[in-house]
Amino acid sequence: MKPDDSIFTDDFKTQPYWWDAAPRPKTVLGEVPAQADVAVIGSGYTGLAAALTLARSGRAVAVLEAEDPGFGASSRNAGFVGRTLKASFGALLAQRGLSYAKAMYTEVDTAFHHVVELIQSEQIQCQYTQCGRFMGARSASQYEAMSAELELKRKHLGQIHEMVPAASQHTEVGTDLYRGGALLPELGSLHPGLYHLGLLERTKSAGVHVLARTPVRRLQREGAGFRLHTDRGSLVAGNVLVATNGYTRGVTPWMRRRLIPFRGFMIATQPLDEVTISRILPNNRVTHDFNHNLQFLRRSPDNKRLLFGGLTGTIDDNMKVMATRLHRLLTHVLPYMQGVKLSHAWNGFCAGTFDQYPHIGVHDGIHYAMGYCFAGLPMGTYLGHKAALRILADADAATIFDDLPFPSRAWYWGTPWFLPVYMRYLNHQDRRSMRR
Numbered sequence: 001m002k003p004d005d006s007i008f009t010d011d012f013k014t015q016p017y018w019w020d021a022a023p024r025p026k027t028v029l030g031e032v033p034a035q036a037d038v039a040v041i042g043s044g045y046t047g048l049a050a051a052l053t054l055a056r057s058g059r060a061v062a063v064l065e066a067e068d069p070g071f072g073a074s075s076r077n078a079g080f081v082g083r084t085l086k087a088s089f090g091a092l093l094a095q096r097g098l099s100y101a102k103a104m105y106t107e108v109d110t111a112f113h114h115v116v117e118l119i120q121s122e123q124i125q126c127q128y129t130q131c132g133r134f135m136g137a138r139s140a141s142q143y144e145a146m147s148a149e150l151e152l153k154r155k156h157l158g159q160i161h162e163m164v165p166a167a168s169q170h171t172e173v174g175t176d177l178y179r180g181g182a183l184l185p186e187l188g189s190l191h192p193g194l195y196h197l198g199l200l201e202r203t204k205s206a207g208v209h210v211l212a213r214t215p216v217r218r219l220q221r222e223g224a225g226f227r228l229h230t231d232r233g234s235l236v237a238g239n240v241l242v243a244t245n246g247y248t249r250g251v252t253p254w255m256r257r258r259l260i261p262f263r264g265f266m267i268a269t270q271p272l273d274e275v276t277i278s279r280i281l282p283n284n285r286v287t288h289d290f291n292h293n294l295q296f297l298r299r300s301p302d303n304k305r306l307l308f309g310g311l312t313g314t315i316d317d318n319m320k321v322m323a324t325r326l327h328r329l330l331t332h333v334l335p336y337m338q339g340v341k342l343s344h345a346w347n348g349f350c351a352g353t354f355d356q357y358p359h360i361g362v363h364d365g366i367h368y369a370m371g372y373c374f375a376g377l378p379m380g381t382y383l384g385h386k387a388a389l390r391i392l393a394d395a396d397a398a399t400i401f402d403d404l405p406f407p408s409r410a411w412y413w414g415t416p417w418f419l420p421v422y423m424r425y426l427n428h429q430d431r432r433s434m435r436r
Helices: 045-055 089-096 098-122 139-157 166-171 193-207 274-281 319-333 376-391 419-435
Strands: 008-013 035-041 060-062 133-136 163-165 181-184 208-213 214-220 227-230 233-242 262-269 285-291 296-299 308-309 342-352 359-363 366-370
Touching: 008 285, 045 060, 045 193, 060 214, 089 098, 089 139, 089 419, 098 139, 098 376, 139 163, 139 181, 139 262, 139 419, 163 166, 163 214, 193 208, 214 233, 214 296, 227 308, 233 376, 262 319, 274 296, 308 319, 319 342, 359 376
Parallel strands: 008 342, 035 060, 035 233, 060 208, 133 285, 233 366
Antiparallel strands: 133 181, 163 181, 214 227, 227 233, 262 308, 262 342, 285 296, 296 308, 359 366
């Protein structure tokens, strides 16, 4: 497929829209300290949340980042702040019983509130808003399945929702593609780039060494701790936390074999007039469909552009080609957007797991928190904090996600060669669901 150059603005960028207001910090190659109490590998939400908790408890902390701080998914995601897992509440209820399902989803709700409270207590200016979320059904069967899942959550967790029939859906989203949907009024959105920069600033102010462009090449035991070998010198730390998620590489092969990295793709439109943006999302909700391989949209925080994502798991480095494909999907959802041009297109690596749960634990003395399966913003922040409490041996460290069996496969070594086949399977399942 060739890119359609007619859909791009003159200043089109193949980098996140978020970087316009929150550019990645200019790299200052500070000296690698000889030692630290804790070394954190990765400077995304997980790594910074952990570093902040550790530093404020009096620990000397160094965060080692292979690129610039926040270069990965923490400054590339959609900025949805929710409380769900890839494994649905109904599925957990059927597989593990009511007590376990309630415990897991209660903690997911705790993670959601942890992010909101962190933003408020730290006064992070990241344009957080409790805008609510609209989930669109692509068929009557999806509408029924959505209603059943949300009713279980209402009954057992007290979470509120409102079903919106197809006849009323234009009050929430300006498309005829959906067959009704559900409104979740308590959920929110933020500017992920600004949220990350806020965490970074608080972390540095707490005395943390954040070492940009310092990839860890080798980890080895040394005494009661570890020596981390980097391109710019080595560091000895009493504890190590790996917080690299979709960017986990060969330095931690056991973890790499348990993570399935996949790409998420997004586009941003040129500025739109107020009539058009209000027609698309009248109440400024964040919105997505109910497919396995979902498509999602939201307004930019300044209410001038539409941000749209989809084609998750696709393997293609040509961002103009991917932007062309996303533009076609966008105009399928919103046909009146046919003539609208794109100003940005970007991608970033997330990480799934074979059991579809996030994971936190310790392997061979090395702490980890990762594998968020589409819930990286709330769960990454929360489990980073919990991993820090575990290192501190704090009584509040316990979480239901502690040391869950972290499965891999005998034939898997960290390169998800099977992902295209799996995504085709999910797309087939979605087509069947839509036909029903």
